[in-house]
Amino acid sequence: MASPTRFTLTEHSPTFWRVTFDNPPVNLVDGTMTRELDEVFTRAENSNRVAVIVFDSADPEFYLAHYDLSAKDELDHVLAHPDEVHPYTALLTRLTKLPFATISSIRGIARGAGSEFLLATDIRFASRERAVIGQFEIGMSAIAGGGPATRLPGLVGRGRTFEILYGGLDMDGARAESYGYVNRAFPDGELDAFVDELATRISSFDLQTIKDIKHFVNVATLRPDAEFKDQMDAFWAAVNRPAQQHVAKHLFDSGLQQRSDLERELPQWVTRFQYRSAIDGS
Template sequence: MAFSLLRSSVISLLLCTATGLELPTYPGLRTDQSKMGVLEIGFNSTTSEINAWGQEFVSGLTDIVSRLQNNTEIKVLLFKSDKPQYFIPHLDLLINPPDPTIVPRTVDLIYNITKLPQVSIGAVNGIARGGGNEFLTALDMRFATKPHARFGQPEVASGIIPGAGGNQFLPGLIGRGRAMEYILSGKDVEAEDAERMGWINKAFDSERQMDAYIDELISRLVLYPVYAFGLAKESINIRTRPQLSEIQGDTDRYLRAAANPIAIGVFPRTLEVLNNQSAGNPELFLGEYLPLLWE
């Protein structure tokens, strides 16, 4: 009992003390260090109402990751979305002018996150597909709410392939057969099924329950040394993380697919079905709408 009270007191002190990591303001990203040892990052795109993966996220996160590589104060990275119903649904299809470097830069970013000693956690209360799901599958842990979270890789249904690691990370989580099923079909996966498959760690009935669980987990993690996290993650990554060259191979295949006349031809129809990436049912339930691309 005495130890439990002491631990609670220590945790309370840790959670109300700010860290000293200096960060600039990043367009599209909210950063919060109000809990000691924790950097919370909220996705809140200024250019996309659905939080489509774009330049803001890649540039801001790349800078944050570079600052964290030798940092020992931050022990946990917690990723959330500040936009209701949307985590990151896919790559921003409206980037203008088109940027052929965004996928290769995303690969470098995602891989560098896997190399950080800090624990990376995704808290999902909305749609995570395409690049958003690829980002999540590279994190150390993923948690989601049953009412709103959906996951998927819709690329093949639009004539391309996942190009930022989805083909590599997802089979390690759910197995080859299920990865084939969901990547090739583009079907959505809801949180409860995602938990059962191993796509995510745990699904919750509400955001409040998810946040409480993550807070309790973090309260333990911030007590432990970050160097030990780093060494343990190095060992786990040996068995579970694809090589950078393998992910880059996917990027090359993605770029080849994107240059195919069939993919180029279906792109306008994709934007039409998605109402130019407007918030609404096509984005929320994209897995159900994908066959319309070919009608």
């Protein structure tokens, strides 16, 4: 595969790989990142040696900010091809089924598609002080498209899933740990050493056993793939509606997808620009 442009791939050993997201200015998820990750997954599967991949970020402030909302051509394609599964949906579904362990090491902001990515990995560890996790989409008059309505209930329960998706607020690493959003939160200075130690340990074990564990846990826990397509379709349908376009325009005018206070405090900013229809007098 060609050298990735949205992250670096480090092969610590034939069995332990690391993907480090590095897509300035705020580590957006986009079509290129999706394709490049898919290529890494194919290469890892074809190696028949990889036991674990860790996903972390080169940017201590942004893990994965959210999906690139400026991709107008992507919206046009989705609307013109309603039967297709969106590539990011396919990627997350594939991520949950990879025949080896996957670990998110979260430092910085992981909202929207960033949260959805870490939810699709097997294990999640967070910096207690520096992780910021959430699903802000309701503030943009859209459903979260990458499957949190399906993945979160099994982790945090029904009530807390509604709190996360209805509220559209951030939580820090400590709160995410208490909810079950992540496995554990560590003091920031201890996160990397713990993740490396666990990944190294996993990478020393028998590959077929790791594959069997993944298979049987997936049999017990995974929901039907069709649920994820429906959620992504609902997200892109929302992007085509006036309510979402109204909020998005104001957010882009105010610094969305730039290294800005808006991106740092996005759940607070979205409340400033809520759409009101002609029915209620706006």
